[in-house]
Each structure stands twice: as C-alpha cells, then as structure tokens.
Amino acid sequence: MALISIVVPVLNEEEAVPRFFARMAAVQRRLPDHRFQYVFVNDGSTDRTIEVLTSVDKPRNSELVILDLSRNFGKEAALTAGLDHATGDAVIPIDVDLQDPPELIPKMLDAWVAGYEVVVARRASRSSDSWLKRKTAHAFYATHNRIAEPRIPHDVGDFRLMDRKVVDAIRRLPERRRFMKGLFAWVGFRTACVDYVRGTRQTGKTKFSGWKLWNFALDGLTGFSTVPLELAGYLGFVIACLSFVYGAALVALALLGRIDVPGYASMLTVILFLGGLQLLSIGIIGQYLGRAYMESKQRPVYVLRDVLKRSGPVEEAAVARGAGQLDLTKPAGPA
Structure with missing residues (x-):
C-alpha cells in the first residue's frame, strides 16, 4: 500500500x-x-x-x-x-x-x-x-x-x-x-x-x-539563463561599432569642410540613449550579482x-x- x-x-x-x-x-x-x-x-x-x-x-x-x-x-x-x-x-x-x-x-x-x-x-x-x-x-x-x-x-x-x-x-x-x-x-x-x-x-x-509575479518571472529567467548578460554584451559591442563608424564619418566630413554646426538635440539624444543602455546593462548585471550575493550567505x-x-x-x-x-x-x- x-x-x-x-x-x-x-x-x-x-x-x-x-x-x-x-x-x-x-x-x-x-x-x-x-x-x-x-x-x-x-x-x-x-x-x-x-x-x-x-x-x-x-x-x-x-x-x-x-x-x-x-x-x-x-x-x-x-x-x-x-x-x-x-x-x-x-x-x-x-x-x-x-x-x-x-x-x-x-x-x-x-x-x-x-x-x-x-x-x-x-x-x-x-x-x-x-x-x-x-x-x-x-x-x-x-x-x-x-x-x-x-x-x-x-x-x-x-x-x-x-x-x-x-x-x-x-x-x-x-x-x-x-x-x-x-x-x-x-x-x-x-x-x-x-x-x-x-x-x-x-x-x-x-x-x-503584479509586482510579486514580475519578480517571480525575473527569478525564473535569471536562475536558468545567462542570455540577458550575453545580450547586454552584444548590444554594447554593436553600439561601440556604430559609434566608431559615426565618429569616422564625422572626421571625414570635417576634413572635407562639409560638417554642419553641431546640433544640441542630436547630441542630447545620443547621450541619453547611451546612458539608458548603460543603466540597463548595469541592472542586468545587478540581477545576477544579487543572486550570487544571496546565495553566498548560505542562509x-x-x-x-x-x-x-x-x-x-x-x-x-x-x-x-x-x-x-x-x-x-x-x-x-x-x-
């Protein structure tokens, strides 16, 4: 039985x-x-x-x-x-x-x-x-x-x-x-x-x-996958490449004397965009670091x-x- x-x-x-x-x-x-x-x-x-x-x-x-x-x-x-x-x-x-x-x-x-x-x-x-x-x-x-x-x-x-x-x-x-x-x-x-x-x-x-379910979902994703960390790295690499190409284009235009007066709006947009991506990447890293910190306590x-x-x-x-x-x-x- x-x-x-x-x-x-x-x-x-x-x-x-x-x-x-x-x-x-x-x-x-x-x-x-x-x-x-x-x-x-x-x-x-x-x-x-x-x-x-x-x-x-x-x-x-x-x-x-x-x-x-x-x-x-x-x-x-x-x-x-x-x-x-x-x-x-x-x-x-x-x-x-x-x-x-x-x-x-x-x-x-x-x-x-x-x-x-x-x-x-x-x-x-x-x-x-x-x-x-x-x-x-x-x-x-x-x-x-x-x-x-x-x-x-x-x-x-x-x-x-x-x-x-x-x-x-x-x-x-x-x-x-x-x-x-x-x-x-x-x-x-x-x-x-x-x-x-x-x-x-x-x-x-x-x-x-809703907040508890959101945190529950984060635990599920970060507990069984490192893809978010990898995506943050790939995203940073792609943006770095695009920034290099954009910078090279600006240098070329300056040498040819065809560059316009720099615009405040475009510069602010780029700064905010990159800053947001940096904070997003730090947040993803923080999720994994927080898990490692909690596990290290062995409570x-x-x-x-x-x-x-x-x-x-x-x-x-x-x-x-x-x-x-x-x-x-x-x-x-x-x-």
Whole structure:
C-alpha cells in the first residue's frame, strides 16, 4: 500500500482548509489501496489557519503534519519545506484554494503506477484568469523557453505528482533563491501530462500581486539563463561599432569642410540613449550579482517555529509539537 504525500502551502486560508479536506475525503474514498499524508506548511499566516488545521475533520486513515514557519518566507520556500518533510512514495503539491481539482489525483496515480516518475497537470484552459494574466503568462513561458534551459512546459504550475526519487533529487539542489518550476524541469525523469480545466478560487484572495509575479518571472529567467548578460554584451559591442563608424564619418566630413554646426538635440539624444543602455546593462548585471550575493550567505531557505502532527481522529488526537523550536535544517540535507 503506497503512501501518498499531499503538500499544501497556506497563507491566511482559514476558510479554504475545511473545503479542501472535504474534497480530499471524497478522493480518498476512491483510492482505498493508498494511504495519505497531508503536509500543510503555514507560511506566516496571521489569521486562524493554524487553529483550523489543528481542529478540522481530516479524512480517515490519514496523517496530518503541520509545519509552522517562523514568518512569511514565500511560496517557493514553503513548498521546499513541504518537500523536505513529506515521506510518501509519491508527493503531490497542490494549492488549498481548489483551483487545481483534487479529483485529478486518481488519474495522476494511474500514470505513476504505469511507470512515469513525474505526472504534470497542464491547464487546458486559463479562462478563470484575467486577459492580462493570460497574456503575460504566455509571454513568460515563450521567453523562458527561448532563452533558458531546461524548457518548462506551458501552462503547468506546481500541481504535479513526483516519485520519491524525483523529490530526493530536488532536495539535493542547494539553491536558496528557488524557482521551483525550473527545478522540477531541471531534474528531468520520465514525465506524463494530464490536461484539466482550472477553476476559480473558491475562497479568499490570491496572495500574488503584479509586482510579486514580475519578480517571480525575473527569478525564473535569471536562475536558468545567462542570455540577458550575453545580450547586454552584444548590444554594447554593436553600439561601440556604430559609434566608431559615426565618429569616422564625422572626421571625414570635417576634413572635407562639409560638417554642419553641431546640433544640441542630436547630441542630447545620443547621450541619453547611451546612458539608458548603460543603466540597463548595469541592472542586468545587478540581477545576477544579487543572486550570487544571496546565495553566498548560505542562509536556510526557511525556519521552522514548530512541527505538529495528527494521526488519529480529531477527538482522539494529541497535537505533538516538534522538539526544536527553530529548525535550521537546510533543504539539501537528508530526510
């Protein structure tokens, strides 16, 4: 009987947790040959998420592990924490807002049993997203796959099934600034794909603002490609060549006595153009330098305040607290 770990990062989701467990209970009843472990990662919630998790009716014959982070570290860090503590033969990250349907899990398990080590869930339709989000998401995937390696599949999020060997490979990667979609693709393994239509969020509001999504995209591009640095160098070389040709032409015209009185507007335009390119190049270099700086500190990806476990029914379970109040275990360490 295989153990399936469901990893769920949460931030202020007190209303969504009971609905999520209700849907998962129905899914579990369709899978009597599998045991389930739920690993919830509380990413600095300020509402009653922890209280709800410790008292909610979870599905029968399942274990609940609650990782309480010391503050909000972000979804990528929370997902890392969940993968570090999931002990299942297969691990499935999923959002608690039910936009990714738990009912797809049996189909993913069928592909896993058939021999696939990764089963990704691809959004066949993004109709639940706004027009702007659909266009920017398409632009990101197209840009990333053109300049970065490895390619990441279009319209595939964190919702996927991973075999234990895949999770162990990801945990050995030492990055602190993590772009999990890229890391999932980087490790490879035999991959199957199942399509689904993504629904609307059932409760609460999204925690990703436009600014956070922009920075998330930058992490994805700079974490897996040096093409922006190369483009800055090529652009500088081309402009230097054009400047040399322009300067030579001015010298030739001066020697022939055909040069006009220098114009203020044209000179100012050239100065501003070159200055803007220099600042752009410095900004690109700064992105990579900042990543190297953050990695050089070797701080842990997350800090645990507490670990709580429930293995029996609510009325019989005692909440067991972890021995260490601050778990500084790095994600690259052994389970």
